[in-house]
Amino acid sequence: MHITVKLFAMLSKYAQNNSTFNLDIPEDSTVNDLIKIINLPLNEVFNCTINGKNADFNETLKDGDTVGFYPYLGGG
Template identity: 45%
Template sequence: MIKIDLKLFVTLSKYLPKDSGCLEIPEETTVEKLMLDFGIPPELVKLIFINGKRQDSKYRLKHNDRVGLFPPVGGG
């Protein structure tokens, strides 16, 4: 098991478990699998940041990764 810090922003925040702080997940978990496990529809995730760098959903998470998932942003 590894520990990650997961942040879900704006409309995705409802998928974050209560008292989530540091999460323990199995080694070799991808962002795609993480979204599936938390019931986050992949089409709702526009940007994935790992440790401040943009990644895609195939990224394999590592111990102490900081994960940020963002929905599409509207505006004008």
């Protein structure tokens, strides 16, 4: 199954070349599975979206989905 991954802000350092990339993953993969596949540290991920809508990490992905990962934001 073919998806697009977008890593935002500080998470982009985990992308090989570009913070947006395409990836083939096994059918019935969840967001949690994807996090493991791309070696993204779960403790650095605050939120994820699927096709622009907030998503649960246990949600099953579908062919053609775009998954965005957002880090915790700090301020002061």
